[in-house]
Amino acid sequence: GLRVCLVTPGHLSTNPRLVKEADTLVSHGARVSVVHGSYLPWAIDTDRRFATRGWRAVAVPFGPHCSRATWLQQGLAVRGARVASALHLPPSEHWLQRGFHPVAADLAVRAGAELADVYIGHNLAGLIGAAAAATRYGAMLGFDAEDDHVGELPDSARYRDERARRDDLASLIRRAQ
Numbered sequence: 363g364l365r366v367c368l369v370t371p372g373h374l375s376t377n378p379r380l381v382k383e384a385d386t387l388v389s390h391g392a393r394v395s396v397v398h399g400s401y402l403p404w405a406i407d408t409d410r411r412f413a414t415r416g417w418r419a420v421a422v423p424f425g426p427h428c429s430r431a432t433w434l435q436q437g438l439a440v441r442g443a444r445v446a447s448a449l450h451l452p453p454s455e456h457w458l459q460r461g462f463h464p465v466a467a468d469l470a471v472r473a474g475a476e477l478a479d480v481y482i483g484h485n486l487a488g489l490i491g492a493a494a495a496a497t498r499y500g501a502m503l504g505f506d507a508e509d510d511h512v513g514e515l516p517d518s519a520r521y522r523d524e525r526a527r528r529d530d531l532a533s534l535i536r537r538a539q
Contacts, residue, residue, distance in 0.1 A: 363391040367476040369491040370398050370484035371465050373405035374412045374419060379506070380484050381412065388416035397472045397491065399465045401425035422472050424465035436464040448523050462527060463487035470494040480504060 366387050370380055374396065387394045394417035400406055401424050412419055424436055440463075469491035473481060481496040482504040483489030489505050496503035515521040 365393045365478040366480045367478035368396045369473045369488040371487035375405045375408035384417045395476045422468050466490045
């Protein structure tokens with residue numbers, strides 16, 4: 363059957379649309395894995411209820427509940443990448459992954475360990491990992507369009523760097539496909 367990998371920075375328990383998507387794909391014969399972020403103590407407990415579904419969940423920890431070394435490394439990487447962006451250094455996949463979201467690069471690594479025919483990103487941080495894995499395996503790439511939040515930021519000086527990072531990310535993904 364079709365192998366599908368869904369990638370999201372959020373918890374399963376906070377994304378009912380993704381859970382419904384995974385359940386529907388399984389009901390149509392697909393083998394599904396979901397690579398998701400894990401950072402809220404209450405949601406970590408709640409996510410356990412998805413262990414009996416017909417798909418495999420792969421949690422990727424980030425934030426203050428993971429090891430202190432991981433949390434420090436993630437935070438420093440985000441800050442460093444944002445400084446590189448502010449200095450208008452040429453965008454690279456590594457810096458875009460690190461600077462966009464604390465778990466984006468780790469999601470890309472874990473999604474890359476999931477062999478699939480289709481990778482579907484949820485939220486822009488999930489799209490980074492899905493695109494990297496799809497490129498690695500020559501697979502199809504999808505994106506949950508409801509998670510396209512690029513245009514939500516005001517076109518003002520305050521958000522200039524963040525809008526530029528999102529534009530760089532979109533360009534990098536288009537070039538990779």
